[in-house]
Amino acid sequence: MLPVYRELLAAEPRLAMLVFSGDVDGIVPVLGTRRWIRALELPLAAPWRPWTSATGAAGARGAAARCAPRRACAPLS
Numbered sequence: 291m292l293p294v295y296r297e298l299l300a301a302e303p304r305l306a307m308l309v310f311s312g313d314v315d316g317i318v319p320v321l322g323t324r325r326w327i328r329a330l331e332l333p334l335a336a337p338w339r340p341w342t343s344a345t346g347a348a349g350a351r352g353a354a355a356r357c358a359p360r361r362a363c364a365p366l367s
Contacts, residue, residue, distance in 0.1 A: 292329055299332070 299305055309323060324338060 292326070295330060299330075 309327060327334075
């Protein structure tokens, strides 16, 4: 997939991406996501940090968007 993302970014350098990876994701764990992002060799706008909301961690479960949509989407507002 890295070549596809590199092609997209070459075609549109201002393309913004949000990479969301759940802490208990059995398919692509957080460490795998962080390695993939590093492999793109792009400058980071901000360092990695957990998403939080007023009630706690926003992405506290892999199914956050389904189980707690308001909390999961809080960092986007």
